Amino acid sequence: MEIDLQANLLKFLLILFRCSTFFILTPVFGRRELPAIGKIGLAALVSILLYPIVTDVVYYDNVFYILLMVIKEITIGIAMGYITVLMFSCLYTAGELIDLEMGFGIVNVIDPQSNAQVPLMGNFYYILMLLIFLTVDGHHVLLSALVRSYEIVPLGEGIFQQAFFDGIVMSFRDMFFIGVKVSLPIVSIIFITDLALGIIARTVPQMNVFIVGLPLKISVGIIAMILALPMYLIALDVIFSRTYENIYVILKGMR
Secondary structure (H helix, E strand, O other): OHHHHHHHHHHHHHHHHHHHHHHHHOOOOOOOOOOHHHHHHHHHHHHHHHOOOOOOOOOOOOHHHHHHHHHHHHHHHHHHHHHHHHHHHHHHHHHHHHHHHHOOOOOEEEEOOOOEEEEHHHHHHHHHHHHHHHHOOHHHHHHHHHHHHHHHOOOOOOOOOHHHHHHHHHHHHHHHHHHHHHHHHHHHHHHHHHHHHHHHHHHOOOOOHHHHHHHHHHHHHHHHHHHOHHHHHHHHHHHHHHHHHHHHHHHHOOO
């Protein structure tokens, strides 16, 4: 009877460790605006709901074996949350490139989530992405990915294989590639504007292109961002899809 009680307690704690680390890192559930007690309560609630459907864990009366299972569950939750953070951060990369071309390279804002300076346009894209993500119930898909993680990698059975590390590297690659692709149309338009200003500076030396160029580039950049919004919505679909795919890739790499 005592062994069954200890096994059930261990099962609940392992579920709680994976859920809590996942909720702490994900941009949606891990926002600093949500109090710590709220995150812990949400993780505990989800753990209670998942407890009946998760496969029972084999209990061994060995402290080192239990510690190893705890480390595995924490690592799985951190990996899933970190993949989500990486894919959301690709918009900061895009915003940094756009800011450099528009002349906002030294204009940063404080992100309350990380207490770090982030690019102005990147912060705009990030907030817009977060709103659209909640509108299309993307957080529900994240929860479903968390539930499926217990089917792909049962409690305490995660193995760090080469595919796991390949999935992490692939997520870094996707973050930079998608960030560059999102910023490319706007950066290209501003580059053409710079080229036109350079031609004007050579043909009309009397015109001060530095005075005219800065507000012109800002105006052209804002207009280009408005025109590129439909493309941005398509890019969000790609970002969301790649996020879920990369989560499942790293989970299968630990199976």
